[in-house]
Amino acid sequence: MLVSGVAEGVAGFVRGVAGGSLPPPAVAALVAVALIGIVLLVAELKPRTPRRVRMDKGTYVTRGVVKQRTEAAAGVLPEVLESSAKVRARRRSGAKVDLEARVRSGVDTRGLKKTVRDRVGERLGSGGIPVGRLKVEIAEVDPRTAKTRVK
Amino acid sequence: MDLLNEDVRVARSVRSSALSVDGVYSMGRGTYAEAATYGAGEKVEGVVVGPDQVRLYVIVSYPSSLSVLSVAKRVREAATPAAEGRVLSLIVEDLGPAPGESPEAAPEAAPAAGERR
Numbered sequence: 444m445l446v447s448g449v450a451e452g453v454a455g456f457v458r459g460v461a462g463g464s465l466p467p468p469a470v471a472a473l474v475a476v477a478l479i480g481i482v483l484l485v486a487e488l489k490p491r492t493p494r495r496v497r498m499d500k501g502t503y504v505t506r507g508v509v510k511q512r513t514e515a516a517a518g519v520l521p522e523v524l525e526s527s528a529k530v531r532a533r534r535r536s537g538a539k540v541d542l543e544a545r546v547r548s549g550v551d552t553r554g555l556k557k558t559v560r561d562r563v564g565e566r567l568g569s570g571g572i573p574v575g576r577l578k579v580e581i582a583e584v585d586p587r588t589a590k591t592r593v594k
Numbered sequence: 595m596d597l598l599n600e601d602v603r604v605a606r607s608v609r610s611s612a613l614s615v616d617g618v619y620s621m622g623r624g625t626y627a628e629a630a631t632y633g634a635g636e637k638v639e640g641v642v643v644g645p646d647q648v649r650l651y652v653i654v655s656y657p658s659s660l661s662v663l664s665v666a667k668r669v670r671e672a673a674t675p676a677a678e679g680r681v682l683s684l685i686v687e688d689l690g691p692a693p694g695e696s697p698e699a700a701p702e703a704a705p706a707a708g709e710r711r
Contacts, residue, residue: 495685502666504686505625511689512656571661 496530496538498573506530509538509572516566522546522555524589537575545584552581602633605641607676608648612640615672617658617665619690622651647681648673656689 459465465473495503509530517526523544531539544559546552560579567574612618621640623629629651631638642649650673654665666684674682 498663498666498686501682502663502670502684502686504662504666505688507625508662508686508689569661570657571663571666573663 490534493532493534496532496573497534497536498571499536504573506532506538509540509567509574512567512570512572513540513542513563513574513577516563517542517544517559519566520544520559520562522550523559524584524586533575535575537573539576539578540574541578541580543580543582545582545589547586547589548583550581550583552583556581599633601631601643602636602638604648604676604678604680605631605638605643608641608643608650608673608682609638611672611676612650612652612669615665615668617655617660617693618669619653619655622653622685622687624651625687644680647683648677649683649685651685651687653688653690654686655691655693657692662686662689 456465456469459469495505496509498504510528513528513530514526517523517528523546526542526544528543529541533539542559542563544555546555556579559581560577563579564574564577567577609621613621623639624642629640629642629649631641631643640651642651650669652666652669654662656662658665660668666686670682670684673684
């Protein structure tokens with residue numbers, strides 16, 4: 444009974460498609476299914492984002508190591524109270540690093556941004572840690588809430 | 595059984611080649627799953643041997659006189675013959691203390707397989 448009911452419904456639907464007389468909700472549902480199909484196809488064909496940072500062909504370093512060394516390199520600067528880095532791996536060698544360095548209010552942030560970028564880039568480069576792109580943001584923070592209050 | 599023993603033999607050979615390189619602090623343990631080759635009653639940590647490839651996980655001393663990339667290159671040179679024709683992938687999993695420093699002086703360690711920070 445249920446099977447024959449479903450079969451009749453499907454047959455009616457197919458007749459509607461063939462005759463070009465589908466109700467708008469059915470058309471909307473078909474379009475939605477087609478769009479979901481396209482999204483799934485693109486997601487399946489798109490290459491995966493790599494998990495590890497490539498140093499050389501066949502040689503990788505974990506994102507945790509790059510993050511650790513970037514934050515340590517920024518922490519050496521006396522103006523930087525604390526820092527946090529987000530690291531993403533790329534398909535080619537080197538990581539994309541977004542570094543946020545927190546400083547006390549009143550510091551010349553524009554000049555410091557360049558200093559931080561240059562010093563961190565130099566320290567990471569000399570240690571052989573691959574960074575393809577380093578983006579630095581400076582944020583002012585109340586020293587009372589920072590991890591390092593006094594430097 | 596012979597294949598398992600063969601994999602363990604290669605894993606042991608790759609591991610000892612890697613540990614003989616200056617600048618390598620220890621073998622890694624893998625990040626998301628334990629990195630090891632299993633045999634009959636034996637486990638070789640830090641090396642995963644497959645039919646066509648070998649994955650090698652190391653912890654490199656930092657800072658040291660050599661850059662991380664230089665140490666990685668030396669490890670690759672030392673371990674490639676031991677891999678017996680398999681493609682070698684080297685992963686620097688973490689940084690350990692500099693040569694001569696105590697383990698307490700190590701940069702904050704990455705969590706081992708299955709652990710959270």
